[in-house]
Amino acid sequence: MKKFSDAYWNAHYQSGTMGWDVGYVSTPLKNYFDSIKEREIKILIPGAGNAYEVSYLFEKGFRHVNLLDFAPESIVNFKKRQASFPEKQIFCEDFFDHKGSYDLIIEQTFMCSLPPDKRPAYTEKMHQLLKPSGRLLGLLFNHHFEFEGPPYGGTAEEYRKLFEKLFIIEQMEVSKDSIKPRRNRELFFKLLKS
Numbered sequence: 083m084k085k086f087s088d089a090y091w092n093a094h095y096q097s098g099t100m101g102w103d104v105g106y107v108s109t110p111l112k113n114y115f116d117s118i119k120e121r122e123i124k125i126l127i128p129g130a131g132n133a134y135e136v137s138y139l140f141e142k143g144f145r146h147v148n149l150l151d152f153a154p155e156s157i158v159n160f161k162k163r164q165a166s167f168p169e170k171q172i173f174c175e176d177f178f179d180h181k182g183s184y185d186l187i188i189e190q191t192f193m194c195s196l197p198p199d200k201r202p203a204y205t206e207k208m209h210q211l212l213k214p215s216g217r218l219l220g221l222l223f224n225h226h227f228e229f230e231g232p233p234y235g236g237t238a239e240e241y242r243k244l245f246e247k248l249f250i251i252e253q254m255e256v257s258k259d260s261i262k263p264r265r266n267r268e269l270f271f272k273l274l275k276s
């Protein structure tokens with residue numbers, strides 16, 4: 083099975099080997115979501131996996147939250163928990179093929195799951211999917227891993243170089259409210275489409 087393929091990721095969900103899966107909405111994202119006043123914004127969570135963040139937002143009244151993942155089994159898991167979630171807001175497809183226009187896109191352990199040479203394409207695709215003045219925000223590992231990924235990490239400097247061509251970097255700092263296993267190991271970042 084080809085590494086990085088949908089079948090590769092789907093097999094992880096089928097076998098339950100999901101080291102990245104927090105099991106609930108991660109604290110930094112929850113705290114950010116709690117600060118958003120405008121409930122009508124259109125949100126995308128790509129590479130959402132079991133999508134606890136989608137559940138959280140939807141239950142809080144963000145009716146226009148959209149889930150994208152190309153591993154069907156992750157979507158089966160999500161639907162078991164969130165039966166009333168609108169089908170039209172679920173995209174089981176490759177992120178790079180997705181068409182849409184969003185106010186906000188959320189990143190969490192998605193970019194690190196892609197081959198590092200895809201990062202420029204990831205950045206361009208995010209830019210394309212955002213409305214004017216839209217934002218991409220979330221979490222990125224702030225270190226490299228000693229083993230061959232995924233996950234693939236990085237540094238604030240590397241991410242700045244990648245993003246600054248297309249975005250205004252509003253925030254990029256060590257996350258203050260990470261879950262314990264990720265404490266001091268991830269950056270909270272916020273990018274404005276320029």
Ligand SMILES: C[S@@+](CC[C@H](N)C(=O)[O-])C[C@H]1O[C@@H](n2cnc3c(N)ncnc32)[C@H](O)[C@@H]1O
Nearest residue numbers: 091102129130131151152153176177190191195
């Ligand atoms: C490491 S997991 C993270 C899942 C979730 N964000 C979380 O924090 O639990 C990476 C996810 O990205 C999905 N993924 C990887 N490449 C993708 C692509 N090109 N298009 C859509 N989904 C992709 C995988 O299926 C997997 O669910």
